[in-house]
Amino acid sequence: MTINVGDKLPDTTLTKVTADGPEPVGTADFFKGRRVALFAVPGAFTPTCSARHLPGYIEKKDELAAKGIDEVVCTSVNDPFVLGAWSKSANADGITMLADGNGTFAEALGLAMDGSKFGMGKRSQRYSMVVNDGVVESLNVEGPGEFKVSSAEHMIGNL
Structure with a gap:
């Protein structure tokens, strides 16, 4: 079952x-008490993720902060x-x-997907969400091969 708003x-x-290296973090503690813009990509260094998805959030992080996003x-x-x-x-x-x-x-x-036919195995779908104190405030899941609703621009427009 897919997670939903609320x-x-x-x-x-x-x-x-x-x-200082990798640090394990529990999601309950990490998302507690703050409003976080979370976006997921199918893979680091993949074409859309590197050319558009991550750069959009790098460029718009200050605008997100101005709209009440803590991280x-x-x-x-x-x-x-x-x-x-x-x-x-990516200078992220x-x-x-x-x-x-x-x-x-x-x-x-x-929100997992099977990318085996592309040699990628199990991956995450492309999505974005706003998480407020551990609760999903908004959720935008892309259709296969799309990049629209999970962008930083779309998120800002909906905050």
């Missing part, structure tokens, strides 16, 4: 990319070292990278 995020563990977070079914390298190559300062290495978070949300 649902509490499932309590799973993600891995935060930090300057902008990117998640992907990649290991924290890949997400760290992607963040560095100010975007928190949370690795979902085994896809546990994506599955718990009901």
Whole structure:
């Protein structure tokens, strides 16, 4: 079952990319008491993710903050070292990278997908959500191959 607006995020563990190395974080603690713009990509360094999705949030992070967002977070079914390298190559300062290495978070949300026909295995669907104190305030899930409703621009327009 897919998570819906008004649902509490499932309590799973993600891995935060930090300057000191990977740091496990529980979703219950991480999202508690603040409003977070979360977006998910099928994979670091993939074409749409690198050319449009992540750059849009980098460019719009200050506008999101002005609309009441405390933190902008990117998640992907990649290991924290890949997400760290992607963040560095994209100059994604100010975007928190949370690795979902085994896809546990994506599955718990009901937003996992099978990318096997592209040689990618289990991945996350492309989506964005606003999470307010651990509860989904808004949710935008893309159709297969699309990039519209999960963009930073779309999120800002709906805040």
